[in-house]
Amino acid sequence: MGILDTRPETFESRLTVSLALTRISLGAFLLVWAVMKFVVPKGTIGIFKKFYGLSIDVELSMVLGALQAVLAVLIILGLWRTWTYGLGVLMHGFSQLSSWRETLDPWALYLSDKPKMLFWAGVPVLAAFIALWLLRDRDRWSLDGRRGPP
Numbered sequence: 501m502g503i504l505d506t507r508p509e510t511f512e513s514r515l516t517v518s519l520a521l522t523r524i525s526l527g528a529f530l531l532v533w534a535v536m537k538f539v540v541p542k543g544t545i546g547i548f549k550k551f552y553g554l555s556i557d558v559e560l561s562m563v564l565g566a567l568q569a570v571l572a573v574l575i576i577l578g579l580w581r582t583w584t585y586g587l588g589v590l591m592h593g594f595s596q597l598s599s600w601r602e603t604l605d606p607w608a609l610y611l612s613d614k615p616k617m618l619f620w621a622g623v624p625v626l627a628a629f630i631a632l633w634l635l636r637d638r639d640r641w642s643l644d645g646r647r648g649p650p
Contacts, residue, residue, distance in 0.1 A: 515635075515638055516638070516639075516640045516641055517641075519632065519635055519638060519639040519640075519641070519642075520639070520641040520642070522628050522631065522632050523575060523576065523578055523585075523632055523639060523642060524576055525628075526575060526588060526625070526628055526629055526632060527572045527573065527574075527575035527576030527577075528572070528576065529572075529625060530568055530571060530572035530575065530588065530591075530592075531568075531569060531572035531573070531576075533568060534565045534566075534568035534569035534571075534572055535565070535569070536565070537561045537562060537564055537565025537568065538561075538562055538565050541558045541561040541562065542558075544556070544561040544564070544565070545557070545558070545561060548561075551595075551598040551599055552598055568591075571584060571587060571588065571591070575588055577642065577643050578639055578641070578642020578643050578644050578645060579642070579643050579644055580644065581633075581636040581637075581639060581642060581644045581645075582633075582636060585629070585632050585633040585636050586633055588629045588632075588633070589626070589629045589630055589633050592622065592625060592626050592629050593626055593629075595622065596622045596623065596625075596626050599619050599622070602616040602619040603616075603619045603620060603622070603623065606619060606620050
């Protein structure tokens with residue numbers, strides 16, 4: 501029957517693959533941002549100043565990068581799903597909220613002369629984090645999924 505096959509076992513297989521792809525891509529997304537804190541710490545310092553109103557130094561940027569990298573790897577592996585997926589939701593949700601002006605004005609009608617369309621990319625990322633957390637008990641290809649429900 502192919503893609504239109506609605507048998508429960510076929511749906512479960514598709515869901516399992518979808519959740520694994522979502523988990524791995526979201527973990528990789530966080531990992532890229534974690535590496536940035538090492539490769540371009542001044543960029544991280546500027547982001548924290550502009551969006552969070554916080555002054556951090558290079559050392560703190562690297563500590564935050566290390567913590568974020570650990571979280572990213574735990575998400576990729578699917579360990580401690582309730583906590584790690586939830587922390588991913590909170591982290592990205594806070595980040596998305598801190599850039600609400602850019603998200604609400606992607607065409608730069610009010611804020612600047614440069615469009616900020618890429619801030620909108622964070623909206624589906626946040627939705628994917630929320631979906632992954634809501635479906636964490638169905639993420640069978642995670643390491644925790646091999647052991648049973650979260």
